[in-house]
Amino acid sequence: MKILARLLPLLAAFSLLTAVNGAGATEPPLKFGVGLFQPDRDKNDATYRPLADYLSARLDRPVQLRTVDSWEGLAKSLANGETDIALMGPWGYVLANHQAGAQVISTILYDGKPEYFAITITHPDSGINSLADLKGKTFAFGDKGSTSGYLIPLHYMMTQGITPEKYFGKVIHTSHQAIETQVTQRQLDAGADYNRNRNAMIEQGLIKAEDSKIIWTSPPLPNDAFAVSAALAGDKELIGKLQAALGAVGEALKDNPRLLPAHYTGFVSRDNSFYKPIRDAGLATGKLQAK
Structure with missing residues (x-):
């Protein structure tokens, strides 16, 4: 009984410590897929790692950068859970949306514009x-x-x-x-x-x-999409934090111009409807099948 009496305070302290550590436990890393925008993987990783680090700091959560060699491959990786969030070309996004419910939350700006040719x-x-x-x-x-x-x-x-x-x-x-x-x-x-x-x-x-x-x-085409997997699309709190972080990139570039490559000036919130011209082209060419 004396031994048990001595152990009880220790057990209580251990339980309290476990509860505190559990409450402050780090969330699992977000796997951030990026298309091969640069000539090779190493340069691509170096180019987009500052953005991954920025998002990690803003979300207070680890963000793991992963360059995917092809747009088709990136669409598949977002669809099958190999990546959670992605910066991807418009057609790759439409494929991931059509096949697995990925959702765009923001569009990148180039010289202040959300479109290109x-x-x-x-x-x-x-x-x-x-x-x-x-x-x-x-x-x-x-x-x-x-x-x-x-x-x-x-x-x-x-x-x-x-x-x-x-x-x-x-x-x-x-x-x-x-x-x-x-x-x-x-x-x-x-x-x-x-x-x-x-x-x-x-x-x-x-x-x-x-x-x-x-x-x-x-004609003008929607710029690259920042998308989340279908599994994360329903997490309104996370989506809100991501959109806020991306929306603040333009201001953050003033102090850290390495956040994005030259001429990229930030992000603007957009939804699936912005990518309708790409979807229409996919359906017209037979590369997408109507549901």
Whole structure:
């Protein structure tokens, strides 16, 4: 009994300590998937790690960054639970939304704007001035999860009665950076890209403006989506915190310009309806099946 009497205070103290530690326990990490916006994985990780660290501090919760090599792969990873939150291209987001209920909560801003443009480029000396001049030529798309590199130019071609595999002499799929580089080096006759990538590569000295020309530009398209998995979409408290943190990025950039790559100026809250043009293109091309 004396031993038990001595143990009781210790047991009580242990119970109290356990309760306190349990109440303050760290929440599980949020797995943050990011598309391959940069030329390689290491550079991509370095570019977006400051944003992951910023979100971790604002949410008071660990955020683990994970670069996914393809837009299609990122959509699948958000759908199957390998990532919880993601910064992804518009078409990748629409796929993840359609297939597994992922939900956009914010759209990234580029020079203050939430929209961008798909383009088709060729070399100025190619003699090519329109799609009509590309019959029998070599054409490059981005990967099949790319909005500007695949879905939108494919949709436009279909409206013009063009089936790429029959119309072009050769069709390949590669990265946006490779398309720009190979067109300027005349290894490709033409290819699909987006204005932000071309401008960035020129600014960084990776290509020269005079070594390529734009022969087609799309209507405005919604910028990259910041999305959450279907499992998190119902967590209103977390969504509110995420939107508040993303909405404050523009102001935070004044003190920490490394939070986002050059020309990206913050985020604006948007919902699923903002991505309707991409969804419509997916349905029209048969890449999405109506539910």
